[in-house]
Amino acid sequence: MILNSFKHYKQMNDTLKTIHNHVSIRQFTDQKISEEVLQQILEAACNGSTMGNMQLFSIVVTEDEAMKQKLAPFHFNQPMATKAPLILTFCADFNRFNRYCACRQADTEAYSNMQSYHWAVIDALIAAQNACVAAESLGLGLCWLGTITYNVDKFIETLRLPKHVIPVACITMGYPACQPEKTLKLPLEAMVHRETYHDYSPVDINRLYAEKETSEETRQILAENQLDNLAQVFTQRRYTKKDNETFAKVLTDALRRQGFLSDL
């Protein structure tokens, strides 16, 4: 298989170029996003595939300064959360469909389980990524905020999400105030399996991570963290077992309260 080409950039169509040019943007200019541009992003978000055409997602649009300030601590006060002109929070949403069922003498208890939850998560994330591609095609920059699932209970409360609604993705958007280099990713070979999954031997791991591990970016991270390798930066600093388990409990408690774990 040909690996990591993107050599033929000039021959790519505009959509592929948009996707190829993606890079997370964490600093934005003061330029507001017009209602017309927002509208185009939301329409793109709502035009993806969706389970049985049920459209099991909702999008909460945050533009109000006071609301951004309220949400900021739950995003750990990251500047891209407070200084972005626009935040879109994508929620898995079975509430609207259940309310529809309630108005039509249909069973409202059919979708309180893990399977249905997955349908809604998938719908929400298709919408979120469509919104991202659309936004980037319109010259916006963006960054996903992992904090949305960490502090999911706080977002549920502040955004006033009812039962059967839970946020799964949060994206800050604005006009880029910087143009960072593309982050070094693993070669395509690392992610792609033909016909069946081929598990990774230590030799595979060494080969697949080699470019990343020897990059200048990694050298800087290791120096800052005074650790031997990138894996330890993740497990000892960025995402430790203790933190992950704390946040996992927040998430499962929220899933239970929002009615998605009736069978667990």
Add this chain to the structure above:
Amino acid sequence: MILNSFKHYKQMNDTLKTIHNHVSIRQFTDQKISEEVLQQILEAACNGSTMGNMQLFSIVVTEDEAMKQKLAPFHFNQPMATKAPLILTFCADFNRFNRYCACRQADTEAYSNMQSYHWAVIDALIAAQNACVAAESLGLGLCWLGTITYNVDKFIETLRLPKHVIPVACITMGYPACQPEKTLKLPLEAMVHRETYHDYSPVDINRLYAEKETSEETRQILAENQLDNLAQVFTQRRYTKKDNETFAKVLTDALRRQGFLSDL
């Protein structure tokens, strides 16, 4: 807010047109997908945002006829699963990262929980939707298969997915042999909330579902199913409580076996 415009199609850029033109395609011509086109789709898939740049997903490419036949029953023998030239299965994957940690004296037990599972699901679905947009920009048609989470245990076995890998999205792709009308969706207003979630009153529900309920498509579905309304078609025929709970158990058992529910 301006609702459901897409009126300005001619003024849209090519990326927005690609997204706007999406419609599920369930019939494909015999034309194969070239390795070059596949490569472009996979590169696009692997170029999305990803949690901490960990790239917590894998893609299993199915092109082999014998493998399609093996998978067919788990896709309930839907023709779009057997007759598509290409099936892409997107998996939430913490196996590769854990193996990397194992090779680098880092904790391999940090990510066996619901929070980490969500990161990997999000990564997999960003990749999946990027692949879809890329494929459609290249003239391909596609359809998502919900069966992937229904029969997740069978796919894990057949695709030989190790612990910490679970499929979350499955997409059939090929050159369209038909050009169906766009499916009628809810108005944008139904999905979009400003600043906080505004729950739906029965009056809201009636307004938001009115166009869909009075459409010719719905009239046909109700006649075929001999039911009063679309909600009942879902709860009594397509996705019943009983079926959902059966498939939910399959999924939660698989999540547990694959090591993502260590805290539940």
